[in-house]
Amino acid sequence: MSDTKVAIKDLYKIFGSNPSSMIDKVKDGISKSDLLEKFGHVLGLDNVNIEVKKSQLQVIMGLSGSGKSTLIRHINRLIEPTSGSIVVDGEDILSMNQTELRNFRRSKASMVFQKFGLLPHRKIVENVSYGLTIQGINKKEAYERSNQWIESVGLNGFENHYPAQLSGGMQQRVGLARALATDADILLMDEAFSALDPLIRSDMQDVLLSLQEKLHKTIIFITHDLDEALKLGDNIAILRDGAVIQSGTAEDIILHPADDYVTDFIKDINKARVLKVSSVMNNENSIKGPEIQDNVIIEDALQTVSKSGSNGAIVIKDGKKIGTVSLTDMIMAIARSTKNTDSDTVYR
Amino acid sequence: MAHFFIREKKLSFFVEFPKMGRADLRDFKKGIDESFKDFTREYGEAIEHFFDPLLYFLVWLEKLFLNTPWPIIMVAIAVLVYFGSRSLKLTIGAVLAFLVIGYLDMWEDTMATLAIISVATIVCISVGIPIGILMARSNRAQTLITPILDVMQTIPSFVYLIPVVMLLGIGKVPGLLAVCIYAIPPIVRLTNLGIRLVDKDVMEASEAFGASYSQKLLGVQIPLALPNIFAGVNQTIMMALSMVVIASMIGVKGLGVPVLRAISNQYLALGVMNGLAIVVLAILFDRVSQKFGKRLQAHTESMK
Numbered sequence A: 001m002s003d004t005k006v007a008i009k010d011l012y013k014i015f016g017s018n019p020s021s022m023i024d025k026v027k028d029g030i031s032k033s034d035l036l037e038k039f040g041h042v043l044g045l046d047n048v049n050i051e052v053k054k055s056q057l058q059v060i061m062g063l064s065g066s067g068k069s070t071l072i073r074h075i076n077r078l079i080e081p082t083s084g085s086i087v088v089d090g091e092d093i094l095s096m097n098q099t100e101l102r103n104f105r106r107s108k109a110s111m112v113f114q115k116f117g118l119l120p121h122r123k124i125v126e127n128v129s130y131g132l133t134i135q136g137i138n139k140k141e142a143y144e145r146s147n148q149w150i151e152s153v154g155l156n157g158f159e160n161h162y163p164a165q166l167s168g169g170m171q172q173r174v175g176l177a178r179a180l181a182t183d184a185d186i187l188l189m190d191e192a193f194s195a196l197d198p199l200i201r202s203d204m205q206d207v208l209l210s211l212q213e214k215l216h217k218t219i220i221f222i223t224h225d226l227d228e229a230l231k232l233g234d235n236i237a238i239l240r241d242g243a244v245i246q247s248g249t250a251e252d253i254i255l256h257p258a259d260d261y262v263t264d265f266i267k268d269i270n271k272a273r274v275l276k277v278s279s280v281m282n283n284e285n286s287i288k289g290p291e292i293q294d295n296v297i298i299e300d301a302l303q304t305v306s307k308s309g310s311n312g313a314i315v316i317k318d319g320k321k322i323g324t325v326s327l328t329d330m331i332m333a334i335a336r337s338t339k340n341t342d343s344d345t346v347y348r
Numbered sequence B: 001m002a003h004f005f006i007r008e009k010k011l012s013f014f015v016e017f018p019k020m021g022r023a024d025l026r027d028f029k030k031g032i033d034e035s036f037k038d039f040t041r042e043y044g045e046a047i048e049h050f051f052d053p054l055l056y057f058l059v060w061l062e063k064l065f066l067n068t069p070w071p072i073i074m075v076a077i078a079v080l081v082y083f084g085s086r087s088l089k090l091t092i093g094a095v096l097a098f099l100v101i102g103y104l105d106m107w108e109d110t111m112a113t114l115a116i117i118s119v120a121t122i123v124c125i126s127v128g129i130p131i132g133i134l135m136a137r138s139n140r141a142q143t144l145i146t147p148i149l150d151v152m153q154t155i156p157s158f159v160y161l162i163p164v165v166m167l168l169g170i171g172k173v174p175g176l177l178a179v180c181i182y183a184i185p186p187i188v189r190l191t192n193l194g195i196r197l198v199d200k201d202v203m204e205a206s207e208a209f210g211a212s213y214s215q216k217l218l219g220v221q222i223p224l225a226l227p228n229i230f231a232g233v234n235q236t237i238m239m240a241l242s243m244v245v246i247a248s249m250i251g252v253k254g255l256g257v258p259v260l261r262a263i264s265n266q267y268l269a270l271g272v273m274n275g276l277a278i279v280v281l282a283i284l285f286d287r288v289s290q291k292f293g294k295r296l297q298a299h300t301e302s303m304k
C-alpha cells in the first residue's frame, strides 16, 4: 500500500554471543526463558510485523523488558536485527551503507529519549539546533529555525539557559523541539514522557497532540502506560517477550482483548473515556433522544442523554442518522468486564 | 653409593636456585648491550635529528623567559594566574612567591624549569590525548597500552635513563624525554577514562541524529570528558615537576641543578631553598589548574 510509511517484516533480534545460531530455535518457538536458561541468549524481538501508516501515531506498548526500546531502535538502525526487514518509504533501511544511514538519521527520522539525552554543555538553542548543525547548516540559519521550535514547545525566553537549569518537563520540551527541528517526517519517541510527573506528562501529551494536528508526522511512540497509549494512539501494538500479541485501535483492544495478558492490562481502564458511541450502536426505532456524533466517547454521551432525560440517543455521522444507542447499552458496555467468563458476576 | 649421590644432588636442587650458568648469563647481557649499542650507532643520529625541532623550541622558550625583563614576566604570570583561577588571593600569592624567588637569586633557574615544564606538558598533551582517544575507541588498544603505562609509571626512572642516555647522550632532549616518559601516563589514562565515562544516553542521541565519528568526538566526547582530561593535565604537570632533579642529572638546566650540588656538598640551605621553589611552582600550577578545571565542569556537573 502506498500510504505505508514504515513496514517492519518478520523481525527477529537475539542478544548473545552467537545470535544467528539461535534463530532456528526461536523460529521453532522456543520461549524467552528457555532460550536464556538453556542457551544463554536473550530473545529481544520475536517475529515482529508492524505497518505504520503515514501521518499516524503508532503506539507500542508493553511492560518493562518486553522489547520496546529494542524495536524502536531498529527503525533508525541503532540496533542491527538478527533477521527480518525494515522498509521506510519503500527503501530498505538494512541495505543502506554508513553514509546513507547517516543521511537517513539526519533528515528522515529523529528521536526523543526517555532520559532526554541533551548535551549538558550546550545552551537550549544549541541543543535544539543540534540536528541542523550536524547537517552542516550554518549557525545563523540553524538558530533562526530552532527559535521557532523553541517557541512552539513553549520555551521562549530559555534559549540561553543550560539544560541543567530546566525542570524535567522543560528538558523534554527541548528534546521534542530538537527532534522536530530537523523536519524529519518520522518521529521516534522511546518512553519520552515516562520520566515525568503525571501532571506534566499529561501536559506534554497535549503538546504532542496539538503539534501533531498541525504537523501530521508519522510518530512511533513507546510507552508502558495504557492511559497514555489510549490517549495518543491511532493504533496500538502490544508487545510481550518481544512478540506483538495484539495490534489495533484503542477500541479494538478494549472490546476484544487477545488474551489474558491484554485483559490484565486493560482491567483498570476507564472504558467510558475510550469507547465511542459507534461501538455500542444499533438501530431501534423505540429510542428517542438527542442527536450525538458517532465519534463521541460514551462518557460525554451519557451526560448528554441523562441531562435530556431520554432513554438513548440518535447517532449521526456527516449530518445523517446512522443508528441509535440506548442508555442501558452504554452503561453495560462500560460496566461489563470484557471477558465473557466473568460477565455473569457483573450482571448478578 | 649411587643412591647417596642422587640424594646429594636432589638436596642441592632445593637449597640453591637453579640458575643460568655464569658464562651464559654474561653472554646474554652482553648480547643485549651489544645489540642496543649497534642500534644506537645505526640510528642514534637520526633519532637525535628527529628531536631537533623540540630542542630548538625548548632553547627558544628558555631564552625568551630569561631575556624578557623580570617585571614583564611578573605581569604575565599575574595575568595568567588571574585568568586561570579568577582569584585575587591566588594572584597576589603568586606574585609574592616569585618576588621572593627572585630576591633569593633563584630567578634564572626557575625560568629554566618553567621552560622545560612547559615544553614537557605540551609534548605530553599533544601525544597523550590522541593515545587516550585511541584507547577509549578500542578495547584492544586499551588492553595493549594499559600495561605499558603501568611500567612507565612504576619503573625506577634511573633505569630508563640508561637507554635514553646511551641513545641521545647527555643534554636537554634526553632530559625532556625522561620527564615525558614519567609524566605522560596520567593524561593518557584520564583522557581514556573521561571519554568512556561520557553519558551513554547523550552519545546515543548524537548517534541518532546522524553525527559522524568526528562530530561525536569533537562535539560530545571531548567536551564532556574535558574535566577529566584537565585533571590529567594537572597530574602530568605535577609529575613533570617532581622529575626536575633527576632530569638535571643528565644535563637539564633549572632548579634541579643546585639541589644536586647541595646533595653532593651537603649545603643544607641551598638544597632546601631550591626544593621549596619547586614546591611553590607545584602549588601554583595545581591551584590554578584546579580552579580552571572546576570552571570547565560548571554545566556538566549538575545534570541528573
Ligand SMILES: Nc1ncnc2c1ncn2[C@@H]1O[C@H](COP(=O)(O)OP(=O)(O)O)[C@@H](O)[C@H]1O
Binding pocket: A015, A016, A042, A043, A044, A062, A063, A064, A065, A066, A067, A068, A069, A070, A071
Ligand atoms: N544489549 C543487550 N544485550 C543483552 N540483552 C539485551 C540488550 N538490550 C536489551 N536486552 C534485553 O532485551 C529485552 C528487551 O529489552 P528492552 O528493549 O530494553 O525492553 P523495554 O524497552 O521494553 O523495557 C530485555 O530482556 C533486555 O534484558
Ligand SMILES: [Mg+2]
Binding pocket: A068, A069, A070, A191
Ligand atoms: Mg525501554
